[in-house]
Amino acid sequence: MSSNLTDLGYNGKVVVITGCATGIGKATAQKLIGLGAQVYALDIKEPQFKVKQYIPIDMGSKTSIEQAVGALPDTVDFVFNCAGIAGTSYAGKTFTPKQVMNINFVGVKHFVELIKEKLNPHSAIAIVASVAAFAWEAKKEILLPLISCKTYEEAQNWLDSHLSDEKVMAQKPEENGVYFLSKEALVAWVKYVAMAYSEQHIRINTISPGATNTAMTEDFNIIFKKSDI
Numbered sequence: 001m002s003s004n005l006t007d008l009g010y011n012g013k014v015v016v017i018t019g020c021a022t023g024i025g026k027a028t029a030q031k032l033i034g035l036g037a038q039v040y041a042l043d044i045k046e047p048q049f050k051v052k053q054y055i056p057i058d059m060g061s062k063t064s065i066e067q068a069v070g071a072l073p074d075t076v077d078f079v080f081n082c083a084g085i086a087g088t089s090y091a092g093k094t095f096t097p098k099q100v101m102n103i104n105f106v107g108v109k110h111f112v113e114l115i116k117e118k119l120n121p122h123s124a125i126a127i128v129a130s131v132a133a134f135a136w137e138a139k140k141e142i143l144l145p146l147i148s149c150k151t152y153e154e155a156q157n158w159l160d161s162h163l164s165d166e167k168v169m170a171q172k173p174e175e176n177g178v179y180f181l182s183k184e185a186l187v188a189w190v191k192y193v194a195m196a197y198s199e200q201h202i203r204i205n206t207i208s209p210g211a212t213n214t215a216m217t218e219d220f221n222i223i224f225k226k227s228d229i
Contacts, residue, residue, distance in 0.1 A: 011036030014076050016115065018057060018108075019083030021045040024128055024212065028080050040076075042068050043083065059083045059107035060099055062152050069114040076118045081108050081127040086219035087179040097163045097178040098156075104182030106155045109147075109189055112204070121201040127190060129206040133183035140188055142168055147189035176223050183208075 015032050019025035021043040029039050030049060041051040044058050057068040084104045088095050095103070112125060119125075136143065146162075149155040162168045163178070170177030190206045197204045 007035045010078070012038065013078060014038050014040065014052075014073055015078045015080065016040045016042060016072060016076055017080045017082060018042045018059065018111065019081070019128075020051075021047045023082070024209065025080070025082030028082055032080075037078075040072055057083075057111075059111065060103040061107075062110060065107055065111050066114065069111065069118075072115070072118060074118060075120050076115060077120055077123050079112070079115055079119070079123075079125040081111065081125070083108070084128065084182075087176045087223045088173060089223050090219045097169075098159050100178045101159050101163070101182050101185075102156075104179070105185040105189070106152065106159070108186065109155070110152050116197070116200075116202065119202055123201075124203040125197075125205070127186060127204070127206045129186045129190075129208045130179075130183040131208050131210045132180045133187040133206075133208055135180070136184035136187045139168075139184055143185055143188045144192075146185055147192050174223065174225050179223075 010032055013036075015037040017025055017029045017032070017039060020029040020039070020041045022045075025043070026047065026049075029041060029047065029051065033039050033049075033051070038052040041047050041054045042057040043054075044056065046054050046056070055068050055071045056064070058064040085091075085095065085100060087100055088097065108127060112127070116125075146155060146158045149158060164171070169181040187206050187208070190204055194204055
């Protein structure tokens, strides 16, 4: 790691960022580029700023995730997963609860499990969760079968069987229960795997920001039927 504190050790490092066309991901990418990182930008939309390489990815598609990871360099130093959607309404489109879970959790889990094989020793993974995950611990017994799924397909079966259960998530659309569930699952899963990853000299953490003024703010306003989130 660089001893130069001005670049925080990112100068010349290979950094992969998902969701970097807008919002927190965009700000993260631009900051790291400024620190000298080689940023590989993964998003469904191409960023409107210069990166080392843009690779399209749809976090709701297993095939797209696998193709994107396959297009990355053989070795990676840092990963920032900033991709995600606000819930069943996002960017003028409507999503099913299952699609939200796949984009916000199952796809992220699959992506990390694949890219982990390319990570250098002493690398790190950061995943943007949310303060919406605050109740994860109270639901850990519900979440455990999901976060411990061995395959993408096994996770799909869990979603098909549980998303209509009031105990799993709030069912009223304006409560945005599936967004809360997706972020709870992220936090619980990272805690579930963190020790095993550390044995491979890989740090993995979630970050749980509160309300942040990005393009996604309007989507939250639509879902919650408010105008001041």
